[in-house]
Amino acid sequence: MTDTSLNLAASQILNALANNELRPVVRTFFDQATFTASHVVHDPSTKSAAIIDSVLDYDPASGRTSFSSAQNIVSYVKENDLHIEWQLETHAHADHLSAAPWLQEQLGGELGIGAQIITVQEVFGKIFNADTRFARDGSQFDKLFHDGNQFRIGNLNVTVLHVPGHTPADMAFVIGDAAFIGDTLFMPDYGTARADFPGGNATTLFRSIRRLLSLPGKTRVFLCHDYKAEGRDQFAWETTIEAERAHNIHVHDGITEENFVKMRTNRDATLNLPTLIMPSVQVNIRGGHMPEPDDNGTSYIKIPVNKL
Numbered sequence: 001m002t003d004t005s006l007n008l009a010a011s012q013i014l015n016a017l018a019n020n021e022l023r024p025v026v027r028t029f030f031d032q033a034t035f036t037a038s039h040v041v042h043d044p045s046t047k048s049a050a051i052i053d054s055v056l057d058y059d060p061a062s063g064r065t066s067f068s069s070a071q072n073i074v075s076y077v078k079e080n081d082l083h084i085e086w087q088l089e090t091h092a093h094a095d096h097l098s099a100a101p102w103l104q105e106q107l108g109g110e111l112g113i114g115a116q117i118i119t120v121q122e123v124f125g126k127i128f129n130a131d132t133r134f135a136r137d138g139s140q141f142d143k144l145f146h147d148g149n150q151f152r153i154g155n156l157n158v159t160v161l162h163v164p165g166h167t168p169a170d171m172a173f174v175i176g177d178a179a180f181i182g183d184t185l186f187m188p189d190y191g192t193a194r195a196d197f198p199g200g201n202a203t204t205l206f207r208s209i210r211r212l213l214s215l216p217g218k219t220r221v222f223l224c225h226d227y228k229a230e231g232r233d234q235f236a237w238e239t240t241i242e243a244e245r246a247h248n249i250h251v252h253d254g255i256t257e258e259n260f261v262k263m264r265t266n267r268d269a270t271l272n273l274p275t276l277i278m279p280s281v282q283v284n285i286r287g288g289h290m291p292e293p294d295d296n297g298t299s300y301i302k303i304p305v306n307k308l
């Protein structure tokens with residue numbers, strides 16, 4: 001490998017696999033309404049922790065938010081006496097709203113996302129015709145990550161990898177021997193994330209996925225979503241790099257970029273937009289905050305007609 005950030009991630013993973021104390025404990029909360037896996041990951045030796053891809057419950061008929069999914073995370077964190085240092089987003093999600101601001105109030109932690117969120121803010125700021133109160137500079141977040149950034153959660157090493165394609169801003173967080181890969185790969189029997197949202201690109205996604213697949217085979221891989229593949233009755237969100245390389249129906253070893261892009265483009269053309277794309281995008285590009293209120297003090301979610 002000649003890729004510096006991948007080398008950093010790979011040696012961190014091998015180190016953690018050789019030393020149990022450098023392996024995080026992961027507890028996943030699965031939201032069946034949006035098929036989202038939120039992960040709480042912690043260092044067993046210090047109880048320092050991060051929350052990855054939290055979910056704010058949202059009822060599209062009434063426009064009401066609620067916190068029962070996020071409350072489950074708060075209860076788990078308190079029961080286990082964890083200290084939240086980070087609220088991490090693998091990307092600006094289009095299928096669920098982030099609960100990060102509410103969780104920050106309850107538990108603390110800095111909110112981090114990929115630096116390319118600025119591109120996503122530009123694209124969707126235009127689509128939703130947001131006014132000048134919406135800053136397109138990533139300032140809604142505490143930390144903007146770049147490929148190869150490293151930090152620690154307690155004694156655990158973290159390496160951040162830029163894995164664009166589904167969106168321009170997607171990041172994978174490699175924590176000890178565990179990789180939280182956002183919307184890139186899904187379970188081997190389900191395949192890969194779509195690449196047709198504004199700013200998405202199937203060729204870019206293939207190249208990001210091939211980078212991830214070059215990590216050590218025993219890397220624990222944690223997904224952002226699962227939809228149950230045909231013939232499987234249980235939701236699943238954990239696999240390994242070697243299982244993905246051997247069995248992923250879209251990108252197992254041997255599948256060429258050209259074949260992948262053709263498959264992905266054809267499949268994306270058949271997919272409906274996610275039910276919650278309008279509220280999700282408008283809220284998540286603002287770091288999980290509602291759009292700036294109208295002059296009556298109420299926030300509104302817009303729907304652009306005949307645009308998406």
Ligand SMILES: [Fe+2]
Pocket residue numbers: 091092093094095166183
């Ligand atoms: Fe996504």
